Amino acid sequence: MRTPRLDAIRPTRRAILAAMGGALAGTATAAFAPRAFAAGEIRIEHAFGEAVLPGPATRVVSLGYTTHDTLLALDVVPLATRQWFGDEPFGVWPWAREKLGDAQPPVISGEVAIETVASLQPDLIVGIGSGISEAEYAILSQIAPTVMHARGAPVYGTPWDEVTRVLARATGKDAMAEELIAQTEAQFEAARERHPDWAGQTAVAAYHFAGETGAFTSNDGRGRFLAELGFRPSETIDTLGADTFYAALSPEDLSPLDVDLLVWISSFDAAPDLVALPMRRTLAAHTQGREVFAGEVTAAALSFGSILSLPYALTQLEGDIAAALDGDPATPVASAVEAGIAP
Amino acid sequence: MRSGTIALSVMLIAGIVAALAIGDVMVSPADLWRGLWTREGPGALTLWVIRGPRVVTAIAVGALLGLSGALLQSLLRNPLASPDLLGFNPGAGLAIIAATSFGIAWPAPLLAAGGGIAAAVVLVALTWRPGHSTSTLTLILVGLGVGFTAAALSSFLILALPASQALEAQRWLSGSLAARSWAQAGQVWALGAVLAVILATQVRSLKLMELGEDLAAGLGLRVERARWGLVMMAVLLAAAAVAAAGPVPFIALMAAPLGAALTGARTPAARLLAAAAAGAAICVLADLVARAAIPGVQLPVGVMTGILGAPYLLWRLSREMERGGL
Amino acid sequence: MVVATLLVVACALTLGVGARGVGPAELWRILTAFDPSDPAHLTVASIRLPRLVAGLVAGAALGMAGTVMQALTRNPLADPGLLGVSAGAAFSVVLGSLLLGRADTGIVTALVFPGAAIAAGMVFALGGGLRGDVGAVRLTLAGAAMNALLISLVAALVLLRSESLEVYRFWVTGSLAQAGQRPLLAMGLVVAATAFLGLVLAPVIETLSLGAAMARGLGTRLMRAQAGALFLVTVLTGAAVAVAGPIAFLGLMVPPLARRITGHNLRAELVVAAAIGATILLFADTIGRLLLAPAEVRVGVMTALMGGPVFIWIARGLKGGWRA
Numbered sequence: 001m002r003t004p005r006l007d008a009i010r011p012t013r014r015a016i017l018a019a020m021g022g023a024l025a026g027t028a029t030a031a032f033a034p035r036a037f038a039a040g041e042i043r044i045e046h047a048f049g050e051a052v053l054p055g056p057a058t059r060v061v062s063l064g065y066t067t068h069d070t071l072l073a074l075d076v077v078p079l080a081t082r083q084w085f086g087d088e089p090f091g092v093w094p095w096a097r098e099k100l101g102d103a104q105p106p107v108i109s110g111e112v113a114i115e116t117v118a119s120l121q122p123d124l125i126v127g128i129g130s131g132i133s134e135a136e137y138a139i140l141s142q143i144a145p146t147v148m149h150a151r152g153a154p155v156y157g158t159p160w161d162e163v164t165r166v167l168a169r170a171t172g173k174d175a176m177a178e179e180l181i182a183q184t185e186a187q188f189e190a191a192r193e194r195h196p197d198w199a200g201q202t203a204v205a206a207y208h209f210a211g212e213t214g215a216f217t218s219n220d221g222r223g224r225f226l227a228e229l230g231f232r233p234s235e236t237i238d239t240l241g242a243d244t245f246y247a248a249l250s251p252e253d254l255s256p257l258d259v260d261l262l263v264w265i266s267s268f269d270a271a272p273d274l275v276a277l278p279m280r281r282t283l284a285a286h287t288q289g290r291e292v293f294a295g296e297v298t299a300a301a302l303s304f305g306s307i308l309s310l311p312y313a314l315t316q317l318e319g320d321i322a323a324a325l326d327g328d329p330a331t332p333v334a335s336a337v338e339a340g341i342a343p
Numbered sequence: 344m345r346s347g348t349i350a351l352s353v354m355l356i357a358g359i360v361a362a363l364a365i366g367d368v369m370v371s372p373a374d375l376w377r378g379l380w381t382r383e384g385p386g387a388l389t390l391w392v393i394r395g396p397r398v399v400t401a402i403a404v405g406a407l408l409g410l411s412g413a414l415l416q417s418l419l420r421n422p423l424a425s426p427d428l429l430g431f432n433p434g435a436g437l438a439i440i441a442a443t444s445f446g447i448a449w450p451a452p453l454l455a456a457g458g459g460i461a462a463a464v465v466l467v468a469l470t471w472r473p474g475h476s477t478s479t480l481t482l483i484l485v486g487l488g489v490g491f492t493a494a495a496l497s498s499f500l501i502l503a504l505p506a507s508q509a510l511e512a513q514r515w516l517s518g519s520l521a522a523r524s525w526a527q528a529g530q531v532w533a534l535g536a537v538l539a540v541i542l543a544t545q546v547r548s549l550k551l552m553e554l555g556e557d558l559a560a561g562l563g564l565r566v567e568r569a570r571w572g573l574v575m576m577a578v579l580l581a582a583a584a585v586a587a588a589g590p591v592p593f594i595a596l597m598a599a600p601l602g603a604a605l606t607g608a609r610t611p612a613a614r615l616l617a618a619a620a621a622g623a624a625i626c627v628l629a630d631l632v633a634r635a636a637i638p639g640v641q642l643p644v645g646v647m648t649g650i651l652g653a654p655y656l657l658w659r660l661s662r663e664m665e666r667g668g669l
Numbered sequence: 670m671v672v673a674t675l676l677v678v679a680c681a682l683t684l685g686v687g688a689r690g691v692g693p694a695e696l697w698r699i700l701t702a703f704d705p706s707d708p709a710h711l712t713v714a715s716i717r718l719p720r721l722v723a724g725l726v727a728g729a730a731l732g733m734a735g736t737v738m739q740a741l742t743r744n745p746l747a748d749p750g751l752l753g754v755s756a757g758a759a760f761s762v763v764l765g766s767l768l769l770g771r772a773d774t775g776i777v778t779a780l781v782f783p784g785a786a787i788a789a790g791m792v793f794a795l796g797g798g799l800r801g802d803v804g805a806v807r808l809t810l811a812g813a814a815m816n817a818l819l820i821s822l823v824a825a826l827v828l829l830r831s832e833s834l835e836v837y838r839f840w841v842t843g844s845l846a847q848a849g850q851r852p853l854l855a856m857g858l859v860v861a862a863t864a865f866l867g868l869v870l871a872p873v874i875e876t877l878s879l880g881a882a883m884a885r886g887l888g889t890r891l892m893r894a895q896a897g898a899l900f901l902v903t904v905l906t907g908a909a910v911a912v913a914g915p916i917a918f919l920g921l922m923v924p925p926l927a928r929r930i931t932g933h934n935l936r937a938e939l940v941v942a943a944a945i946g947a948t949i950l951l952f953a954d955t956i957g958r959l960l961l962a963p964a965e966v967r968v969g970v971m972t973a974l975m976g977g978p979v980f981i982w983i984a985r986g987l988k989g990g991w992r993a
Binding site for chain 3: 428469481483484485487488492493494495496499502503642649656657660661
């Protein structure tokens with residue numbers, strides 16, 4: 001009965017399901033800047049105050065919807081993870097499973113069960129991208145130092161490299177983090193070099209879920225992924241979603257989706273809804289075969305937008321994007337054909 | 344002391360102990376005991392940080408709602424009167440949601456009181472007919488309508504809020520005691536204490552009013568003024584509870600009859616006390632069930648009182664029907 | 670006549686108003702020379718037309734259900750939404766989809782009918798209906814309690830499976846926005862057939878509104894008439910919920926207006942109630958689309974905003990003739 005569905009991949013008014021996005025990297029970097037600290041002590045300022053750790057943390061509870069990815073990348077196995085969507089065991093997806101090893105951390109679903117967190121006796125609680133309230137933070141921070149998103153940054157908007165740097169500082173793995181970040185950036189750079197024609201073309205990551213169609217802005221991790229490949233975001237989408245990380249569109253007017261590359265964040269289960277979406281058929285991106293379908297795991301990898309999931313997404317999507325943008329409408333895009341949305 | 348009074352006291356105390364001792368995670372009684380006195384170890388964290396403030400807030404919220412319901416039921420001489428059915432609680436909730444929408448940062452108790460009073464004024468204005476006394480049942484029905492309207496306006500306003508605030512507002516509107524702090528607990532207790540003292544000075548009026556309006560007037564009571572004072576009290580008591588926990592439904596309706604049935608209290612003061620104790624017990628136990636009944640899932644307390652309270656209302660209705668009261 | 674005109678206006682607004690304005694001339698061209706490659710034509714044909722049909726089906730069904738319910742209970746505050754019948758239908762769908770899988774397969778959607786039937790029967794019995802003597806306050810409060818219970822249960826179920834709340838929002842507050850994915854044809858046929866049955870049964874149900882004693886005196890078999898009326902309410906409400914989710918207050922607002930036009934003649938009243946119900950629902954939906962554009966206000970919120978004051982107005986007028 002619990003079939004894996006990617007409903008949660010699209011943003012909802014319920015922020016619990018909201019996505020990790022990319023904040024404007026500059027502001028976030030400044031806010032996370034370290035202050036002078038006592039020997040061995042680690043201080044991290046954030047939106048709700050400051051977390052003070054006596055030393056690098058080893059027992060970490062991950063309450064962010066995606067932060068367990070980052071911790072696993074740093075070889076820190078979290079004591080507990082947070083359920084975002086899907087039925088992956090321990091909330092850990094394929095791209096991070098190897099790093100999890102034999103560990104079986106409990107998965108916290110719904111509202112944060114504070115008692116469960118306390119019973120694990122953590123020395124660090126990660127609340128970046130968790131949507132917890134200040135009242136909940138007030139209690140959690142009495143259990144262990146709790147790190148939230150940066151001051152002024154959106155709740156779900158911390159970029160992958162920033163999350164990696166902050167969690168590396170808290171766990172004393174700064175050098176390892178810099179190396180990992182450099183590796184990931186190199187992968188993107190290599191992709192850009194392989195496809196110089198992508199630079200400057202417009203691209204949008206779109207969703208259709210529970211009757212609503214829309215697209216992610218360039219502040220979101222999914223929009224940011226496309227930017228890292230050299231694409232230009234759609235100004236219309238960014239204006240419509242200026243206050244948040246997505247723009248909901250009227251089902252009667254999907255023309256903002258008519259860009260050079262249209263990536264659907266969806267699931268194969270929900271592909272028929274996409275096929276039935278009437279106005280999609282009027283888009284040139286559709287009729288000229290410039291749609292790519294990110295289903296199930298690939299969509300989740302884009303939505304997680306973590307240092308582990310992004311390289312995975314890149315591997316999955318590179319061929320399809322190239323096929324979509326080769327200038328020939330007749331070239332089949334494998335994922336779109338599989339989903340049945342190809343023209 | 345009558346056996347019923349003992350039963351109610353035991354129920355309240357046992358409820359509080361259970362709520363402190365039971366939860367998502369079982370902490371051994373020995374650890375809890377040590378934590379209680381030494382303020383160290385896992386027991387201390389559970390008692391002093393996580394469960395303590397929540398339970399203490401729940402006691403005050405339940406007692407305030409119980410008092411409010413008891414006052415209204417006594418004034419209107421109808422066991423179906425309560426601040427939620429009469430629309431005061433939805434009104435208080437609407438005021439807080441509206442303030443969030445329009446960026447008004449007044450303290451929650453003030454907003455809730457304003458909203459509750461506004462709902463009461465609307466209710467009276469709508470049912471007031473010069474020269475006619477309004478039947479209690481009309482009052483309840485119109486109050487229900489005021490509540491419907493306030494709830495509809497709240498859900499409309501929530502639609503216009505940004506996503507993260509809408510989630511908070513939605514959660515708050517269902518009535519929740521999650522993540523309370525000692526500061527919040529202190530606030531609702533302080534407010535409750537002030538209101539209780541004021542209420543104590545009005546008990547005599549309530550007693551006289553129950554003798555019948557003519558007799559009360561004959562004994563020197565200014566009936567209209569006393570009635571307004573008491574209605575205002577009921578609204579403020581409910582508003583203080585709503586400000587602390589959101590519009591938790593049905594506690595005010597259930598508390599007074601439960602308290603009276605258990606204790607057999609007859610004097611107004613004794614019945615108010617019993618209602619407060621019963622309301623506190625219901626609220627504490629409902630919150631306990633809501634957070635601990637299903638492993639790994641925490642429900643808001645309001646969802647649980649909705650599930651518990653609606654059958655009570657149905658049962659009450661059939662009782663009233665048999666007695667010919669309706 | 671007025672009703673017919675307003676209904677036509679409502680239909681035209683539903684087809685013409687939206688993110689893409691479509692004028693009357695354009696509408697005419699869509700009817701006469703449809704061009705599937707023109708975005709405006711496509712919008713009207715595949716987005717607004719289903720929406721219009723959903724509004725017509727759900728509005729007519731709820732208007733008639735409210736009329737039958739008020740006749741059955743002799744209570745001007747009776748409404749399938751307020752008395753928990755819609756919530757019962759929605760609850761059984763949510764429960765069914767949690768147990769069986771997706772929320773919109775045919776089998777799961779068909780659960781609206783047993784859900785509505787159980788809720789309708791329970792509220793009627795608890796409200797005192799079995800004694801042939803339904804009091805307005807008692808029934809209304811019993812309905813409010815039933816509604817509160819079912820909504821709390823839906824909320825608890827949804828929280829149990831936190832990941833796809835958005836899918837279930839449809840089953841908490843109704844909307845016409847997903848009309849394209851709803852079983853419009855099937856439910857339209859169900860409503861049409863039930864409406865026909867309603868017209869046949871109307872004279873019998875009408876005697877119920879005279880009171881139990883009088884009805885018996887006229888030779889009505891009380892139980893049978895009540896069962897027939899409850900059946901109508903159940904099927905009409907269930908079909909409306911399957912198409913548009915639970916929508917409260919529509920069944921409350923329609924009958925008084927219909928009675929004004931037809932007087933006390935249930936058969937005529939049903940016909941007019943269907944038209945008025947569809948008209949109000951389509952107007953409410955159009956306003957909801959314009960109010961916070963480009964975002965939409967769900968039509969269930971709009972009817973609640975309109976219906977609260979109407980409820981108060983009717984409740985205030987209750988006296989004398991209506992037994993408390």
